[in-house]
Structure formats: structure tokens, C-alpha cells
Amino acid sequence: xxxLQVTARCEIHDGMLDAFKATATACIESVRAKDTGTLQYxxxxxxxxxxxxxxxxxxxxxxxxxxxxxxxxxxxxxxxxCDISVEIFGxxxxxxxxxxxxxxxxxxxxxxxx
Numbered sequence: 215x216x217x218l219q220v221t222a223r224c225e226i227h228d229g230m231l232d233a234f235k236a237t238a239t240a241c242i243e244s245v246r247a248k249d250t251g252t253l254q255y256x257x258x259x260x261x262x263x264x265x266x267x268x269x270x271x272x273x274x275x276x277x278x279x280x281x282x283x284x285x286x287x288x289x290x291x292x293x294x295x296c297d298i299s300v301e302i303f304g305x306x307x308x309x310x311x312x313x314x315x316x317x318x319x320x321x322x323x324x325x326x327x328x
Contacts, residue, residue: 217253217274218278218305219271219303220269220270221300224296224298227295230295233295234292238292244284249277249280251281256269266296299317299319301322302321305323305324
């Protein structure tokens with residue numbers, strides 16, 4: 215299974231919702247303009263807007279690494295507005311695991327399904 219699914223959990227800091235939204239919009243614009251292996255990139259808010267989940271799918275580990283590179287400084291800006299943790303579903307490459315070492319990340323290996 216080469217495709218990866220990702221859930222990024224963004225816990226928005228108090229008073230930073232507007233900054234978070236502006237950075238999220240910039241991230242989406244970057245993905246549209248630069249990414250070639252991103253299959254899904256959808257942002258969802260909780261009712262109270264304190265939490266945002268980003269549902270993502272990538273062709274493979276290389277596509278996710280490209281995504282991280284393409285976002286560049288936007289990731290740092292996002293981290294000023296929220297705390298991020300990530301769940302990766304699939305079999306990430308060693309390079310991807312190393313690249314995400316600074317962010318709390320859990321990897322779930324595929325077991326069974328359609």
C-alpha cells in the first residue's frame with residue numbers, strides 16, 4: 215500500500231483563530247499551486263473553533279515529503295497559531311518518519327479492508 219492517509223490535529227491557541235485561518239488559506243493555496251501527489255486536503259473545524267482536523271491523502275511518501283517542502287515557512291507560521299499532532303495511516307518511508315520526527319506522530323499500519 216503506497217498511498218498514505220493523514221489526519222493532522224490542530225489545537226488552536228487562544229486568540230489565534232484569525233491567524234490560523236489566514237495561514238490555513240495560504241496552505242490550501244500552496245497545495246493547489248505546487249503539490250502534484252496530494253489527493254485530498256480538507257480542513258474541518260469543531261463547533262467551538264478550538265480544533266481543526268485536516269484530512270489528507272497522498273499518492274505515496276514522496277508526495278507527502280514534497281508537500282512538507284512546498285509548505286516551507288507556512289508550517290512554522292501554523293505552529294505559532296496551534297499545536298499539531300499527526301496520524302499517518304499506511305507504510306511511510308524511513309525518510310518521511312525522520313522528516314516528521316519533530317511533530318508528535320503516530321503511524322498505523324494497514325491490516326484489512328476493501
